[in-house]
Amino acid sequence: MELALYCPDCGYYDREKDSLGRRGDYYTSVSVGSLFGELLGWQFAEWLEPGRAAGRKIRIVEAGAHDGKLAGDLLAWLRQYRPALFEPLQYWIVEPSRRRRDWQRQNLAPFGDQVRWVAKLDELAPAASAAPRPQDSARGWEVIFSNELLDALPVHRLGWDAQKRAWFEWGVALEAERFVWTRMADKAPAPGAPTAEELLAFSCLGLPLDNDLRERLPDGFSLEVCPDAAAWWRAAANALAGGKLVTFDYGLTADELIRPERPAGTLRAYHRHQASHEVLAQPGEQDITAHVNFTAMQKAGESAGLQTEGLLTQAQFLTRIAAQTWAAENRFGAWTAARIRQFHTLTHPEYLGRSFRVLVQSRG
Ligand SMILES: C[S@@+](CC[C@H](N)C(=O)[O-])C[C@H]1O[C@@H](n2cnc3c(N)ncnc32)[C@H](O)[C@@H]1O
Known part of the structure; x- marks a missing residue:
């Protein structure tokens, strides 16, 4: 971003x-x-x-x-x-x-x-x-x-894995000349980089993220930090x-x-008054x-x-x-x-x- x-x-x-x-x-x-x-x-x-x-x-x-x-x-x-x-x-x-x-x-x-x-x-x-x-x-x-x-x-993008009941971070990879989302779930973060849980704690400052809420979050729920x-x-x-x-x-x-x-x-990405979720498309030509x-x-x-x-x-x-x-x-x-x-x-x-x-x- x-x-x-x-x-x-x-x-x-x-x-x-x-x-x-x-x-x-x-x-x-x-x-x-x-x-x-x-x-x-x-x-x-x-x-x-x-x-x-x-x-x-x-x-x-x-x-x-x-x-x-x-x-x-x-x-x-x-x-x-x-x-x-x-x-x-x-x-x-x-x-x-x-x-x-x-x-x-x-x-x-x-x-x-x-x-x-x-x-x-x-x-x-x-x-x-x-x-x-x-x-x-x-x-x-x-x-x-x-x-x-x-x-x-620029933001970090987190996802919720309902099965593992854990947060992970989305990363961006290159695949066949296109940018694609990739789960950084099981990789250790780079030295000094925050973990998904640390990012989440940061985002929810003062918010009780209780078990009840975790129970209700759908799989793949996204949150930017x-x-x-x-x-x-x-x-x-x-x-x-x-x-x-x-x-x-x-x-x-x-x-x-x-x-x-x-x-x-x-x-979101904005291009010619259209909002879209395709934030990885047309890098440099749309707002994010x-x-x-x-x-x-x-x-x-x-x-x-x-x-x-x-x-x-x-x-x-x-x-x-x-x-x-x-x-x-x-x-x-x-x-x-x-x-x-x-x-x-x-x-x-x-x-x-x-x-x-x-x-x-x-x-x-
Ligand atoms: C979306 S535009 C802001 C629109 C503008 N304020 C207006 O009212 O029309 C974002 C602006 O923030 C500048 N910018 C980006 N990072 C910044 C930072 N860390 N400190 C100050 N300005 C920054 C960009 O170069 C750009 O001019």
Whole structure:
């Protein structure tokens, strides 16, 4: 999955410039129009304003920014409707793909050096001024966020062998020039690699995987586990000086993921708006995603000292923001017919409203 998506020569994310939106492989909240970025602009401004008023350094950090459209929508809205906040604001993008950083630089050129880039989270300078003693006013105040990043990180795929009552890991082999799934059941994992049971324990953090549930799982039940996503979230939590850590992703809680009635797991490929289970086909030419385990993310953030403020559907999250703007159009802009159409797509349960969830955690 890592090679198929991120290989610099043939990975999907390094090849396909127009993979999102009407012409591409799938819709996202960003390809629907500028409203998503504008609503986030309103919410982020509400969160950042107390920091600005207290004289702290304020910034927004976006991880995995595709072509920079979301950053552009957000910044354009802030420039027009929150100029006092926009002026001192820094916008940092964490983006490992050099090609993507180049597209983003082109698209965000109008914002000059207000936008900065790093390739990795640990290259982010702390959001703090170089004060001799880290007093409150010297510590930064920020929003670190991502949209559809965690569901595009590589996963392990586990299967349940009902006869042996044991979990095994699926691997990928080459057979007659094609990739095929192969059971790694009886092979010892490579030195240092986690076993299927260890991966499972990781995925079910805090979940009683009792005998009754094991009894009811059908043979071949599949479950994806993504230690990379939890490691990313913990690192982002540790990087957060003060403020909010937020993600928008396809995802479920651990107990929703491990339900007998969801036997095939959530690993999917997307090509030209068709979802399929053929994730090994056409490597580099289709997107591959798996649902985020929000319970694992929540625990990862809490273990780094964050407080969980909420896990909402995208519809709930955006409707709360929109409700504030309806009473204050002069501070948001008019709700035109185009915006109302976009709002329906972003929040309707059959489009993007229910399958996307929003996790908000905070420090301070
Ligand atoms: C599905 S796209 C995200 C879509 C985009 N956020 C939007 O709203 O249109 C995934 C993005 O994450 C980037 N990415 C992959 N691994 C990453 C990591 N470890 N940290 C930050 N970005 C990453 C990819 O290069 C790509 O830009």
